[in-house]
Amino acid sequence: GAVVSQHPSRVICKSGTSVKIECRSLDFQATTMFWYRQFPKQSLMLMATSNEGSKATYEQGVEKDKFLINHASLTLSTLTVTSAHPEDSSFYICSAREQEYEQYFGPGTRLTVT
Amino acid sequence: GQNIDQPTEMTATEGAIVQINCTYQTSGFNGLFWYQQHAGEAPTFLSYNVLDGLEEKGRFSSFLSRSKGYSYLLLKELQMKDSASYLCAVRDGDYKLSFGAGTTVTVRA
Numbered sequence: 640g641a642v643v644s645q646h647p648s649r650v651i652c653k654s655g656t657s658v659k660i661e662c663r664s665l666d667f668q669a670t671t672m673f674w675y676r677q678f679p680k681q682s683l684m685l686m687a688t689s690n691e692g693s694k695a696t697y698e699q700g701v702e703k704d705k706f707l708i709n710h711a712s713l714t715l716s717t718l719t720v721t722s723a724h725p726e727d728s729s730f731y732i733c734s735a736r737e738q739e740y741e742q743y744f745g746p747g748t749r750l751t752v753t
Numbered sequence: 754g755q756n757i758d759q760p761t762e763m764t765a766t767e768g769a770i771v772q773i774n775c776t777y778q779t780s781g782f783n784g785l786f787w788y789q790q791h792a793g794e795a796p797t798f799l800s801y802n803v804l805d806g807l808e809e810k811g812r813f814s815s816f817l818s819r820s821k822g823y824s825y826l827l828l829k830e831l832q833m834k835d836s837a838s839y840l841c842a843v844r845d846g847d848y849k850l851s852f853g854a855g856t857t858v859t860v861r862a
Contacts, residue, residue: 671848673849673850681854682840682852682853682854682855683796683840683850683852684852685849685850685851688847688849730793732795732796734850736848741786741798741801742848742850743798744788744795744796744797744798745795746794746795747793747794747795749793
């Protein structure tokens with residue numbers, strides 16, 4: 640099956656700094672990539688949808704200036720959490736879609752802001 | 754928007770059968786997915802239904818009734834490794850997934 644990777648798998652950063660998370664589709668070209676956030680014991684919440692070469696579409700309540708998304712190629716999307724705060728600590732998961740097929744999820748990135 | 758409901762927790766015995774129900778109210782429907790998620794890991798795909806009826810895949814089966822806004826995931830011959838959270842997700846016309854809160858299944862010996 641299709642493989643999506645994320646890097647890093649875990650990151651700890653200090654409050655006020657920025658963190659970049661990469662999402663790559665390894666064996667297919669992803670027309671669309673999605674970014675989710677999951678707090679402990681809660682379900683996945685969609686943050687934004689990104690298409691290669693265009694601006695990301697953010698869900699209501701998600702600050703686009705805080706969560707910067709870049710989808711530079713058909714195999715790479717990045718999420719940058721700017722000026723991170725402890726409340727941004729969460730499990731961030733990306734997924735990638737190839738044409739009309741299902742979404743394939745990455746392994747997730749555990750972000751801890753101290 | 755999407756409103757997706759599923760039970761919070763279920764417990765069953767090893768070897769038994771468990772059925773996880775999911776009801777949904779959506780502004781657009783383009784398929785229903787079930788995912789399994791172990792703690793601290795990303796969801797893994799289990800099943801996909803877009804037409805009414807039952808889809809069987811080994812020990813797992815999923816059913817959909819679009820007119821009733823209802824689906825269930827059936828887990829047969831439960832094993833200890835099936836202890837996990839099971840997520841019901843509805844896809845809209847823009848291929849966005851909306852997830853239910855998840856059902857934590859605990860399998861006991």
